[in-house]
Amino acid sequence: MMMKKFTQSIQNLFKPQEPLTDDVILKFLKVMESARAEEMTCSELFTQLDEFVEREVNSKDAEKIMPLVQEHLDMCSDCCDEYEALLSVLENTRE
Numbered sequence: 001m002m003m004k005k006f007t008q009s010i011q012n013l014f015k016p017q018e019p020l021t022d023d024v025i026l027k028f029l030k031v032m033e034s035a036r037a038e039e040m041t042c043s044e045l046f047t048q049l050d051e052f053v054e055r056e057v058n059s060k061d062a063e064k065i066m067p068l069v070q071e072h073l074d075m076c077s078d079c080c081d082e083y084e085a086l087l088s089v090l091e092n093t094r095e
Helices: 002-014 022-034 042-057 067-075 077-094
Strands: none
Touching: 042 067, 042 077, 067 077
């Protein structure tokens, strides 16, 4: 019963061309379960971006120390642009 309501909700929301199968819905639910509970907003990223870039410039495994920052940069092109600009400035001032 719950699966049927869930299927109808998704179909109403996305209006797919073909009906959703139980297999597709189960895969979607597994992806949702594996999603991190912790996510970083853009404003949270900006508070840590200086430290992240500084660690990266100094070869201190920034992505291992600050994985949420790296994940956000991988998903957010605007923040990634800011990161690349800051990284470029720091690398050019050290030369």
